[in-house]
Every structure is written in structure tokens, then in C-alpha cells.
Amino acid sequence: MIVLDLKSNKPIYEQIVEQMKFHVLKGHLKPGDAIPSVRKLALDIAITPGTVAKAYQELERQHIIETIRGKGTFIAGNIELKPDDTRMEESKKMMRSVILELKVMGLSETEVTDMVKELYKEMSVC
Amino acid sequence: MIVLDLKSNKPIYEQIVEQMKFHVLKGHLKPGDAIPSVRKLALDIAITPGTVAKAYQELERQHIIETIRGKGTFIAGNIELKPDDTRMEESKKMMRSVILELKVMGLSETEVTDMVKELYKEMSVC
């Protein structure tokens, strides 16, 4: 289930990528599972197929899904969990940025890590 | 001292906002201190004045700086450190996003919080 926030400044295709990864992480989608076709998902969430295609291509580039020509798209077999250096560096940059923001708002190290723990656990539940 | 990374995908004006806030946080800039004029900063860091102006407007919106007509721009008197709810919610959204990314890469809760602690401390030093 993909839910879009059209008001968000995060591009739609990125929202799809992120949520799809979330569903894989949660086990809602397992290796080998078929995911909706580009056209079907586009209809479901009322956007143009090109945008879904862009999201799927990005997911494929990240080895999260695999495309079988003419047949459809599937969750990849052995999902690459190795923290690929480039992605790791990007995540760290974003993390630094958020932490700075929180620090500026006056949060202590403990408050920040507590928040992180809470968010981490929250993701396991919903 | 503002240091830009022109290649970053973070907009330049956001980089200025972030670094200015960082200097306030670190005490390099104190309430009442004058900060360079739009034109001067633009010259210093070799970018177009419009971009600096945009950064200053954002800092003013966040009550970090104050402009006094005909006199210049200054660090605001009583800087708002209370975690204003909107900014807090935005930070949380970003945090959720980064944590998801790290979780997908296979990091455990401990690994994530360790990374957060490290980054938090790292920021106090530089």
C-alpha cells in the first residue's frame, strides 16, 4: 500500500521508493513477491505511469526489485544489505544535518538518541 | 566563516542558514553581534546576492537574526530555542527517513544510536 503526500516537497517517485523499501523491510513484501505493474500502481495512486516507472528504475538500481521483461517486477532475491559506501555517506550527511537542527532547538544528546530509539522501534511496529 | 559545497544537492541558501545557526549554537556569534551585509557576504563567498538574501530571510523567519533598517543585520536578542512544533515535526520526518535508510542497509538500533552519538559529539568539537 503506497500512500502519497502530494503536498510534500519530497518528489512522488522518491516517496514510492521509500515506501516500497519500507514494506520490504517490514516483511510485507518478500523476495520473489510480485509488485503491481507500473500501469496498475499508477492507476491505484492516480499518477502518471512515467513517475511509477522512474521509481521502479531507482529501486532496481538499488537492487531492491528485479524486472523480468514482459512479465513484471518482483522483489529481488538476495537483497543487498551491505551498507554501500556512497549511500552510507549520504545518510550520514543527512543525519548530521538533522542532528544539528535538533541541537539548535536545544535538544541534548540523550534527548536526540531517545528520539532515535523511539523512531527506530516505531518503524518495527506499524 | 561560511564554507559552501557547490556540488552538494543541498541548496546553497540552506547551507548558509545551517552554518549560521551552527555558529550561533557554538557561541561564535552572540545576540547583538552584527553579521555581514548581504552584499558583503555574497562577495566573500562568491555567490549571487539573491541567494544570501534568501538565506537571511529564512533566518529572520526563524527569529535567529534581526534586520534594523539603515543599520544592518544582527543576531537576535532572545533566540528561540524552544522546539517550535513545525520545525520539530519536519526534523522528525527527516529523521524517520534517514533511519529507514540505515535500517534497510541492515544497521541495528544500537549501531544507529552509536552513529548518532558520535555525530552529536563530533559537532561539539569542530
Add this chain to the structure above:
Amino acid sequence: MIVLDLKSNKPIYEQIVEQMKFHVLKGHLKPGDAIPSVRKLALDIAITPGTVAKAYQELERQHIIETIRGKGTFIAGNIELKPDDTRMEESKKMMRSVILELKVMGLSETEVTDMVKELYKEMSVC
């Protein structure tokens, strides 16, 4: 024996063509040998008959196989090994493309030719 890689971005019908030619090259299949019917091969490798048919048409166009109405399909008598100019030109284009890619990755002429030799020999063994 045809082994498919469904995840490959190489079309299935091309994989069949390539492997069939490989078996002829290796002598596993000799002029006059019968090859499985479209339906049988399709069943064997669990794909739709249309795809096998497309592969067979391509092999026939290249004079690698011959269909005798009512009898079946066979390896052609005098297999054309002369480097037909069109095919040669296509191979050269692809070769140029791969070499460029390797060159961009920093491989020297010697490294590329060594790789080619290795791959050439590797193919003679399996």
C-alpha cells in the same frame, strides 16, 4: 541444454539463440541433428512457445537450423561460418562499446586483450 537467466536484461529469445549456436560450435549438436520442437523446448524451459518460436526464426534466418515441414527442425547442413558482413559489423559495434566502457574504467590495452584471451579460452572449456 538451455539455461535461462530470466533476470538478465538480455531477451530470452536471444539467450536461446546464443546458447543454441554455442552448442553447435562445441559440437554438441551436429548438422542433421534434430532439435526439440517449439512446444517441447517451451515446456522444458518453462516459457511461452512464442518466445521459442522467435528464437527458432532467428536461428533459421542465420541458416543455423532448418525446418522440414511435417518432420521437425534440424541443425543445418553446411553451417555458414563465413563472417557475414552485417553480423560482423554489429559485433564490431558492440565490441567498440564494451572496449570504450573498459577504457573509461581505466583498463589498458593489455588488460583488455588479456581479458579477451581469458574469456575466449574459458568458452572452449565449459
Add this chain to the structure above:
Amino acid sequence: MIVLDLKSNKPIYEQIVEQMKFHVLKGHLKPGDAIPSVRKLALDIAITPGTVAKAYQELERQHIIETIRGKGTFIAGNIELKPDDTRMEESKKMMRSVILELKVMGLSETEVTDMVKELYKEMSVC
């Protein structure tokens, strides 16, 4: 100078990627050089800007070029020459395929390597 072969079955955006890499390799384009804007190149070669944008994004993903928001696109500073494993594996697969093709056409190992050497050198000249 980008020259398209619209009749080719190679996608236009891939042709752009390949030729841009070629120009970098040849030294026609050096680190820091500006490359034409998406719109300008699109006009020059008479295609739609979206296709140029797709090519540029792919080049950026490969760290060949760098985008500075609102300013333009430039050849990357330290171009990544390390044979990234994934790209290497893909090149090898293609190479295997071409060599098989040539072998089926009756070329000996020496003939293939001679051809490779010739093509490698040819690329240094034009």
C-alpha cells in the same frame, strides 16, 4: 559534439552517455569544463530536453559529471576510474557475448585479439 544515430536500437540517452564518456576519455572534455545545458544540447541535436536530462542524470550517477543547481553541469573533478565491480561484471557479460558471436563466425583467438587491439587503438586516434 554529439552525433545521434536515430536508426540505432540503442536508446538516444545511452548514445549521449556513451559519447560524453568518449569525449572525456579523449580529453576533449576536462574536469571542470562546462557541458551544454540540457535545453541547449536538446536544441542542438533536435531531441526533447527530457531525454538529455535522463542522459545527464545517468552520467551524474556514474560520477562523470556534476550538477550545480541553477548554474549548470560540469565534468567531474576526480573522475572515478576504479572499475566498480557491478559495471565490470556487466562489461564482462557483454564481452563474453560478443566473443561467442565472433567465435561462431569462425574467428580464432588471435583474430579476435587483433580486432580488439585495432579497435582500442582506433579509439585513441579519432
Add this chain to the structure above:
DNA sequence: GTGGTCTAGACCACA
């Protein structure tokens, strides 16, 4: 001016 995203469609190869 720049690149990034998205639309609403077309056409294609492939299965």
C-alpha cells in the same frame, strides 16, 4: 538563466 519533476500520451520490444 539552470536542472528536476511531472503530465498525458505515443510507440516499441518482449512474453
Add this chain to the structure above:
DNA sequence: GTGGTCTAGACCACA
């Protein structure tokens, strides 16, 4: 049916 490419535009944030 499937995904991939491309068109011809629109609108946006940014510099």
C-alpha cells in the same frame, strides 16, 4: 499483458 523510451510540454526551486 509487461516495462522502456520518447515526445512536447508544464511548473517548480534555485542562482
